[in-house]
Amino acid sequence: MIQLTIDQKTVRVPAGTNLIEAARAAGIEIPALCYDPGLEVVGACRLCLVEIDGFPKPVTACTTSAAEGMAVHTMTPAVRRLRREILQLLLDNHPNDCLTCQQAGECYLQRYAYEYGVTFRVHDGARRGSEHARFTDTSSPYILRDESKCILCGKCVRTCAALPERSVLSFAGRGFMTKIAADLDQTLEASTCVSCSRCVVACPVGALIDRRQREKRVRAFSAETTTVKCKQCDYGCEFEVLQANEARVVRPKAPSGGRPLCLTGRLRAEIEYAGDPKTPYLKRETDKGRKFERVTWSEALGLGQVLQRIQEEEE
Amino acid sequence: MKLARTDLKAIAEKTIEYMHLRGLPEDHPEGPYKKAVIICRGTGCTSSQSDKIMERFQTLIAADKNESSIEVVRTGCFGLCEAGPVVIVHPGGTFYSHVKVDDADIIYREHLIGDQPVKKLIYPDAVLEDGILPYSEVPFTMNQKRVALRNCGHIDPERIEEYLAHGxxxxxxxxxxxxxxxxxxxxxxxxxxxxxxxxxxxxxxxxxxxxxxxxxxxxxxxxxxxxxxxxxxxxxxxxxxxxxxxxxxxxxxxxxxxxxxxxxxxxxxxxxxxxxxxxxxxxxxxxxxxxxxxxxxxxxxxxxxxxxxxxxxxxxxxxxxxxxxxxxxxxxxxxxxxxxxxxxxxxxxxxxxxxxxxxxxxxxxxxxxxQTGTEKSPGTKVFALGGKIKNVGLVEVPMGTTLRQVVYDIGGGIPNGKAFKAVQTGGPSGGCIGAEKLDTPIDFDSLKAIGSMMGSGGMIVMDEDNCMVDVARFYMDFITDESCGKCTPCREGTKRMLEILERICDGKGEKSDIDRLESLAVTAQQASLCALGQTAANPVLSTLKTFRDEYDAHINEKRCPAGVCTSLISFFITDACIGCTKCARNCPVSCIAGTVKERHVIDRDACIRCGICQDVCPVNAVIRK
The missing domain is CATH 3.40.50.11540 (NADH-ubiquinone oxidoreductase 51kDa subunit)
Known part of the structure; x- marks a missing residue:
């Protein structure tokens, strides 16, 4: 075990623990947009900068391991100023759409902007995607993408690559023009995306949205949420059931412990828990490339013959 | 053939006999060749047809069956790219500059066959009243010390034997x-x-x-x-x-x-x-x-x-x-x-x-x-000297040499009688060093101390005609393009800094822009992931420090002192105009009015500030201000 102080609090953590987790153990939360304990650490958003006694300049807490005797300061004026400016840079390139954004209430950018008192500004500089929030990829019945809201934290890319056979999303372009691309910059429909929604649950902002939830107009902050376990396979991925007024929707929950998430599991959870579930779609290879097609529930869940046999047997 | 340990020296000694004319090493006075033509085949000279020049020499020599007495050698860069294509004739090290393909015939006939150096083709600074300086003794070369470049310009880079011959x-x-x-x-x-x-x-x-x-x-x-x-x-x-x-x-x-x-x-x-x-x-x-x-x-x-x-x-x-x-x-x-x-x-x-x-x-x-260099930065450093300097090229100097020595003694100073303004070292990560710091010794720590850096060795000289805000804008444009897009301060911050600089150059700068620039610069420095982002603001910070007056002129007076930023300059025809109508005829937007033999006038609202009128005026009556 390693002993260090974070904001004057003494904390003991196992060797190799990064400073975000060490701070969490001390009850201190360090803001971070690109960090996810289940994913490779990249240190890209730079929001988790902290000062450490004896270090010449701030370092990112996610990429720094706790060391014996380290004295970490997470809320100095210097790092608060840097965080504010980083948030301002992100807001300057983000549409002012919190009122109608599906992610409102769950958005990390919204949350940190509130905590640090950073606001949207009117300016005539360049913006990613378009000036206004607009879904740029509506080809998938399950996932909506809005490039103008993307903060390029890369969580979607890393969570997609966590299952090597998926690895659909990647970075494309350079510098300010960097964006997330599916395969060779295709739509989600035309790409090899399997609609598992790992990226949607990883996205800290409203750049990747669960379309079926959005179409029911249910936001998490106005809903009652319960967690259910998928029975489709042994992994037992978790789904959330959101109940708001009359609507009840099912959406995937961030996977942990190597769980993969899959579309079949999601549809099974929907048919089991959702009120008035929406039509299922499956991706098919056609002459015109990959296309989403409406299918029956028994087809979607691969139960076509099984259901027929059950019916026959029970008659 | 796989060489054994002992073979190295044998090959070296055998090859060196053929290289005796090239000056190095000196202890081999005799050999088969009577003359040697050395041709720079670096990128600069090759792009100016030094490959064709080399072929021409080979053709001429072959036609007269002189292959056994005159050798033609392809080498790497001599350094003085400004003089390219460079051809050197040994013995004597006669330095021909700006050689054209046709010049090969003259040099062959008069010098290689006739033993008479062709004075009109020799690098002008090498021609003295009482003789001709060899390449190794022109001021550009004299003040250098070549360690990393020791073999460049001496050996054929495509022949391993010649490298072996040089140790x-x-x-x-x-x-x-x-x-x-x-x-x-x-x-x-x-x-x-x-x-x-x-x-x-x-x-x-x-x-x-x-x-x-x-x-x-x-x-x-x-x-x-x-x-x-x-x-x-x-x-x-x-x-x-x-x-x-x-x-x-x-x-x-x-x-x-x-x-x-x-x-x-x-x-x-x-x-x-x-x-x-x-x-x-x-x-x-x-x-x-x-x-x-x-x-x-x-x-x-x-x-x-x-x-x-x-x-x-x-x-x-x-x-x-x-x-x-x-x-x-x-x-x-x-x-x-x-x-x-x-x-x-x-x-x-x-x-x-x-x-x-x-x-x-x-x-x-x-x-x-x-023995070369300084205590903390031993050895030499190669620089690519460019910009507003007479001797554009590649130089290698001992660490500790001052910037002034490089710019004036080796670089030959600023051409066209213009005044030195700044030297940029370290590329997009470095900074601009003003005239008052010209005596700074070149080493890692001294350059860092004055807000620039050694960098890989780019050294760009600027004169009074360079606008330092425009220079900062240029480097920020480069960095914005080259940012990988991974971390926020670099990806977003460089773009915003560029937008501010573009605004200032465009005459739309505001007083608060300087504060915002400085703030973004500090964030990029402190918060970026890699050195590219951490140093991205150096050109801005160093120009702000040394040339703050130019920023102020752009922002407060909407004036570009160097006359570079097109939005901030206007063209004006003075009394000196002789009414030749040349400017009016060449103006692409026809915004110059006037009759023959009378002073012309530019309609400044219609003018697109292309500067053609100034270029074509025979009496320098067009000024920019």
Missing amino acids: GYQALEKVLFDMTPEAVIAEVTASGLRGLGGGGFPTGRKWQFTAANPGPEKYVVCNADEGDPGAFMDRSILEGDPHTVIEAMIIAGYAIGAAQGFIYIRAEYPIAVQRLEIAIRQAEDAGLLGDRILGSDFSFRLELRLGAGAFVCGEETALIASIEGNRGMPRNKPPFPANSGLWGKPTLINNVETYANIPVILMNGAASFR
Whole structure:
């Protein structure tokens, strides 16, 4: 075990623990947009900068391991100023759409902007995607993408690559023009995306949205949420059931412990828990490339013959 | 044929007889050739048809069956690119500049056959009243000391024998048979050599760290992803003397215990790539690369990897990602490549110029190397001198030489009688140094202390006609393009800084812009992931510090003192106008009015500020203000 102080609090953590987790153990939360304990650490958003006694300049807490005797300061004026400016840079390139954004209430950018008192500004500089929030990829019945809201934290890319056979999303372009691309910059429909929604649950902002939830107009902050376990396979991925007024929707929950998430599991959870579930779609290879097609529930869940046999047997 | 240890000297001695005319080495006065024509085939001269010039000489010589008495030699860069294509005739070292293909006939007839140097074609500064200076004695060359460039311009880079004749691979032989890996590292450490790619990290310590890691799988990498605007040091070394880098990498492999090396070079350097390919093949054929080198127990292989043009791939962790086949994006350090580099294995990464010094250090010893340069920055540094300077080209000077010496003694000062304004070192990561700091000695620490940096060696001189806000805008534009997009402060911050600078140059700057620039600059410095972002604001900060008055003039008075920013200048026709109508006839938007033999007037609202009127005016009556 390693002993260090974070904001004057003494904390003991196992060797190799990064400073975000060490701070969490001390009850201190360090803001971070690109960090996810289940994913490779990249240190890209730079929001988790902290000062450490004896270090010449701030370092990112996610990429720094706790060391014996380290004295970490997470809320100095210097790092608060840097965080504010980083948030301002992100807001300057983000549409002012919190009122109608599906992610409102769950958005990390919204949350940190509130905590640090950073606001949207009117300016005539360049913006990613378009000036206004607009879904740029509506080809998938399950996932909506809005490039103008993307903060390029890369969580979607890393969570997609966590299952090597998926690895659909990647970075494309350079510098300010960097964006997330599916395969060779295709739509989600035309790409090899399997609609598992790992990226949607990883996205800290409203750049990747669960379309079926959005179409029911249910936001998490106005809903009652319960967690259910998928029975489709042994992994037992978790789904959330959101109940708001009359609507009840099912959406995937961030996977942990190597769980993969899959579309079949999601549809099974929907048919089991959702009120008035929406039509299922499956991706098919056609002459015109990959296309989403409406299918029956028994087809979607691969139960076509099984259901027929059950019916026959029970008659 | 695989060479044995003893073969090296034999080949060297046999080859040297044919090279006796070229001045080096001096103790071989006799040989088969009576004359030698040396032709620069670096990128600059080749693009000005030095390949055609060389062919022409060969044709002329062959026609007269003079092949056995006149040799034609292709070499790397001589340094004085401004004078290119450069041809030198030995004996005598007569220095022909700006040679054209047709000039080959004259030089052949009058000088090579007729023994009379062709005065009108000789580099003007080499022609004195009482004689002709050889290339080695013109002021540009005289004030330099060539270590990394020692063979450039002397040997044919495509012939391994000539490298051997100049002592090539002898350091390797010494290392493999007479030194332990520890002794090699100790010698490099003792030399005090620092990373010449710009970082200035002590090379010996890097070797130590990599060597200290256990395990059989390690890599040696050469960073040849030179990308600073206007920089061509590494390119010239690789084009002129590729074997020296190969030799140094084999030595490094022996020292740290690696059996595989990679040279990461930009695909935009076709001549360097081609010469490296030839050199690697020759070294493999000679048994200098491969299994049991020179009959020793040490084996080493070397491969090229071509970069796809991303500036950030010169950053070592991005370079590693690129070699691995991934998107070239830097990652956080630590871990440093010495501990976890290529495919997670300990990796030694040095720059081309750093490697070029290694054979010299091991051949002549650390003490000898330390005799040049300063205590903390021993040795020399190669610079690509460009911009508003008379002698544009490649220079190598001892560390500690002042900027003034480089700009005036070697560079020949500012052309056209203009006044010096600043010198930019360190490329997009460096800064602009004003006239009052010209006596700063060039070494890693002194340049850093004045807000610039050594960088890889780009040195761009600016005169009174350069607008420093525009210069800052140029570098920020470059960085904004080259940011990899990974971390927020660099991806977003550089774009916003560029927008502010563009606004200022466009005459739309506001007083608060300076504060915002400084704030963004500090954030980029403090919060960016890699050195590209951390240093991105240096051109802005250094120009703000030294040339604040120019920013103020742009913002407060909407005036560009240097007359560069087109939105802020206007053209005006003075009394000197003779009414020749030339300006009016050439104006692309027909905004100049006036009748013959009367003073003309520019309609400033319609004027697009292209400056053609000023260029065509025969009496300099058009001024910009």
